Amino acid sequence: MTPEELLAARDRIVPDVVAGGLRVLFCGINPSLMTGATGHHFAFPGNRFWPVLHRSGFTPRQLKPCEQSELLRHGLGITNVVARATARADELSAEEFRAGGRLLASKVEELRPQWLAVVGITAYRTAFGERQARVGPQDRRIGGARVWALPNPSGLNAHWTVSSMADEYGRLRAAVDSDTTVPAAEA
Template identity: 55%
Template sequence: MDTGAQQDEPLPDVVAPDLDVLFCGINPSLMSAERGHHFARPGNRFWPALHLAGLTPRRLRPGEDRELLRYGLGVTNLVDRPTRTAAELAPEELRAGAAALADLVARHRPRIVAVLGITAWRLATGRPRGDWGRQEESIAGARTWVLPNPSGLNAHHQLPDLARLYAGLRG
């Protein structure tokens, strides 16, 4: 199985051909890069949200991120550079990341790309009024959704909200 691992990436993509959903975070946290696993910060709600949304049969731990492939799911980031907060990223990095994401999607053909963070989506695409949910445009033929960032730093959405919104990907 292709995990997309590359030596120069601080946090390898978890990707394979023809996934149901490819989740796209903004960029790795310092802890995720150090541990080598996506969404590794203890306060991150990605793993419980996936389970509560019915996308995984049990709550996975960050160290099991490659198990996502068994469920037709994958994960990547718009920007490879780890930071303490996503606010440290320059708009140019996000735009370059959007182009790289389109290349990744064209190669692996997931059915849906779910970008986790509306501000990053708006900056990456140059759409200052982008909104939540399914987007009109696709990324390299994949349906595109914008969902809330599961970071514990994002207090705008609580875990039940995340699970409800992420469950929309199942339809």
């Protein structure tokens, strides 16, 4: 990918990988320029989403970004809080996150996944006004879906290793597989 191709992807919208009734709808912060250029979610080479998804047991093998549609066969999907591609998440305003949270809530109401997994605790806090939220299950439902905040798999998130992220994503998978209910108030 050339620098020019990446720059041309700025503000591009990448289609969601979704269907009604998913087990888990994973929600990223927003598409990277690489994702915008390729049309494949979590496409930046340093992003750890695909290895973590596999290591946590959500997929039987590690998928490549270009295989994202295979997620649907596993009852999984991908969307974003903010739809437009940027070079860095810090290019997004708090209002964009809040507006994205409202749009995401509408999308979840329509699609009715069991779980909404927001991939990035800061994005979750900002989008939904939950300043004290921590990684893990949340005390709310959005559109009937239980909510789990997950660590951001970006290579820039050095606080989390592939192994520790896989453990956290695995906690979500275990909750999904056992259909564990988390006490929650409707959002």
